Amino acid sequence: MLSAEAKQKIDREIAKYPAGQKQSAVMSALRIAQEENAGWLPKEAISEVAAYLEMPEVAVYEVATFYNMYELKPVGRHKITVCTNLPCALSGGVHVAEYLQQKLGIGFNETTPDGKFTLKEGECMGACGDAPVLLHNNHKMCSWMTPEKIDRLLAELESK
Amino acid sequence: MSLRPLILANTNGDAGWRLEHYLARGGYSALKKVIAGKVSPEDLIAEMKASVLRGRGGAGFPTGLKWSFMPKGEGEKYLCCNSDEGEPGTFKDRDILRYNPHAVIEGMTIAAWATGATRGYNYIHGEIFELYERFEEALQEARNAGLLGARILGSDFSFELFAHHGYGAYVCGEETALLESIEGKKGQPRFKPPFPANCGLYGKPTTINNTETFASVPFIINMGGQAYLDLGKPNNGGTKLFSISGHVNRPGVYELEMGTPFAELLELAGGVRGGRKLKAVIPGGSSAPVLPAEIIMDCTMDYDSLSAAGSMLGSGAVIVMDETVCMVKALERLSYFYHEESCGQCTPCREGSGWLYRIVHRIENGQGREEDLELLESVAGNIMGRTVCALGDAAAMPVRGFLKHFQSEFAWHIEHKGCLVPLDVQRAGSQIYVSPSC
Numbered sequence: 073m074l075s076a077e078a079k080q081k082i083d084r085e086i087a088k089y090p091a092g093q094k095q096s097a098v099m100s101a102l103r104i105a106q107e108e109n110a111g112w113l114p115k116e117a118i119s120e121v122a123a124y125l126e127m128p129e130v131a132v133y134e135v136a137t138f139y140n141m142y143e144l145k146p147v148g149r150h151k152i153t154v155c156t157n158l159p160c161a162l163s164g165g166v167h168v169a170e171y172l173q174q175k176l177g178i179g180f181n182e183t184t185p186d187g188k189f190t191l192k193e194g195e196c197m198g199a200c201g202d203a204p205v206l207l208h209n210n211h212k213m214c215s216w217m218t219p220e221k222i223d224r225l226l227a228e229l230e231s232k
Numbered sequence: 233m234s235l236r237p238l239i240l241a242n243t244n245g246d247a248g249w250r251l252e253h254y255l256a257r258g259g260y261s262a263l264k265k266v267i268a269g270k271v272s273p274e275d276l277i278a279e280m281k282a283s284v285l286r287g288r289g290g291a292g293f294p295t296g297l298k299w300s301f302m303p304k305g306e307g308e309k310y311l312c313c314n315s316d317e318g319e320p321g322t323f324k325d326r327d328i329l330r331y332n333p334h335a336v337i338e339g340m341t342i343a344a345w346a347t348g349a350t351r352g353y354n355y356i357h358g359e360i361f362e363l364y365e366r367f368e369e370a371l372q373e374a375r376n377a378g379l380l381g382a383r384i385l386g387s388d389f390s391f392e393l394f395a396h397h398g399y400g401a402y403v404c405g406e407e408t409a410l411l412e413s414i415e416g417k418k419g420q421p422r423f424k425p426p427f428p429a430n431c432g433l434y435g436k437p438t439t440i441n442n443t444e445t446f447a448s449v450p451f452i453i454n455m456g457g458q459a460y461l462d463l464g465k466p467n468n469g470g471t472k473l474f475s476i477s478g479h480v481n482r483p484g485v486y487e488l489e490m491g492t493p494f495a496e497l498l499e500l501a502g503g504v505r506g507g508r509k510l511k512a513v514i515p516g517g518s519s520a521p522v523l524p525a526e527i528i529m530d531c532t533m534d535y536d537s538l539s540a541a542g543s544m545l546g547s548g549a550v551i552v553m554d555e556t557v558c559m560v561k562a563l564e565r566l567s568y569f570y571h572e573e574s575c576g577q578c579t580p581c582r583e584g585s586g587w588l589y590r591i592v593h594r595i596e597n598g599q600g601r602e603e604d605l606e607l608l609e610s611v612a613g614n615i616m617g618r619t620v621c622a623l624g625d626a627a628a629m630p631v632r633g634f635l636k637h638f639q640s641e642f643a644w645h646i647e648h649k650g651c652l653v654p655l656d657v658q659r660a661g662s663q664i665y666v667s668p669s670c
């Protein structure tokens with residue numbers, strides 16, 4: 073399940089840590105595995121990461137469940153995480169969440185029937201000055217969201 | 233005005249973060265000075281102590297003193313930079329990593345010289361993944377230029393530095409949870425003692441500082457500790473990056489001399505939105521006790537003034553709330569956050585934070601009971617000081633702050649089974665804000 077390319081990427085991560093500390097690369101390895109598996113981590117991916125890093129599977133599973141940007145169930149092609157923490161909420165975070173729910177016809181932690189979009193509620197992303205903010209597939213931050221910008225974003229993602 | 237950019241001076245947004253730009257701003261001159269002049273670690277630490285730089289991650293511990301705890305002698309020692317910025321309201325380390333990542337690299341390298349550290353990691357909040365990638369590029373630029381890695385600038389001093397990313401766990405901002413996380417485990421804080429200076433990453437001596445703390449170091453070395461101190465006020469040295477969010481016209485990061493009046497910061501941020509009335513401000517990140525308008529308007533922005541007012545400077549994250557805000561709802565959101573993010577290892581925090589949230593939630597939803605305010609006080613009091621790390625305190629302190637200053641609004645809620653601020657007013661006040669700065 074882990075491609076040769078993914079293993080190469082993981083090797084680069086392992087090299088950052090002292091000899092004998094491969095386990096330190098587990099967060100990156102899970103992220104890399106998730107990226108090449110449609111945004112989530114099936115059991116086999118966790119097992120393979122464990123084997124590759126010579127860790128007990130349960131230790132890898134513990135990490136995968138502790139950090140909330142890892143997904144243990146399938147998600148849509150585009151995961152959208154909206155920040156609704158207080159600073160964002162003061163500037164429209166909740167309104168943006170409601171707009172997205174209405175546009176996509178789904179609630180938090182749901183996926184559209186066509187499998188394109190999953191909506192999540194997130195905690196502070198450390199970008200509160202840009203409120204309202206959201207994350208696309210964990211890594212792309214979108215700042216100062218408005219209904220118009222959301223419409224444009226969704227239209228663009230729809231075709232991807 | 234007391235706007236005094238130092239770390240962010242002459243940075244040119246996304247177009248000025250590369251090595252060439254940093255060098256053009258005089259970057260790496262402090263490191264060159266230290267290495268060429270073979271400045272002794274003792275002298276370096278003395279300079280840091282003279283600056284009275286206090287840790288910018290929230291606790292305000294004097295940086296020079298922290299560095300002096302590292303044991304002397306050979307052997308593996310580590311430095312960790314805490315860029316896991318996740319305390320609601322805080323977004324200044326993001327701007328440092330965006331616009332001036334080399335200041336962090338230079339500051340860490342100087343700190344390595346002072347503490348004898350051989351290796352370092354910068355732990356970067358997962359949600360700003362794009363800046364993790366940028367930091368990796370900056371590291372490569374520094375290595376290629378001989379400013380990082382083996383035999384720095386041709387000397388016999390070596391220091392390896394790498395980036396490590398988080399992936400969505402607020403508690404990893406706590407320094408020992410951060411170490412656990414780098415070791416590839418779930419981020420549960422460690423008991424102290426032993427302290428990281430003796431037993432830190434991989435069981436080796438380790439110093440952990442915040443991004444802004446490290447980024448201040450080159451400036452202190454260049455201008456001298458005393459001059460840096462003089463920028464602020466006694467016991468509150470230097471400049472500070474303030475993240476201001478919520479109901480202001482120009483939210484963002486402002487670097488000010490420590491001791492600048494809050495009123496000036498508010499004015500710089502364009503004042504309260506829509507000309508509305510200021511109600512309350514959380515001055516130091518969401519765990520800092522909230523202060524009502526009449527108190528905060530008389531405060532200056534530094535450790536001592538805010539602590540005298542019953543709150544704290546914390547991470548310098550200023551959350552501004554105007555008259556449209558329901559204080560019960562505001563606290564409900566924060567209590568939810570701390571409950572969500574409790575790592576679960578200490579019973580008072582795991583159970584207590586949920587209890588706090590459920591009580592505030594039922595008050596907000598018109599099901600509050602008369603005894604709830606006392607209950608909140610008692611639960612908060614039974615969390616404080618009874619947990620391995622300060623996340624428990626961070627969950628309890630906002631509750632106490634809100635009750636101290638806005639008790640009557642909570643009581644009104646319980647009595648009338650609803651909000652004091654009408655719902656349509658609240659809704660209008662929390663509309664999507666189109667900031668002029670975007």
Ligand SMILES: Cc1cc2nc3c(=O)[nH]c(=O)nc-3n(C[C@H](O)[C@H](O)[C@H](O)COP(=O)(O)O)c2cc1C
Nearest residue numbers: 287288289314316317318405406407441442445622
């Ligand atoms: C729950 C919790 C979260 C924290 N989050 C952060 C953080 O995001 N960034 C940070 O620098 N310090 C954070 N801290 C403080 C660190 O434990 C530590 O004191 C700090 O990184 C030390 O650096 P400094 O002395 O330069 O401030 C947090 C502490 C706690 C208890």
Ligand code: FES
Nearest residue numbers: 155160196197200
């Ligand atoms: S509260 Fe939304 S990014 Fe901080």
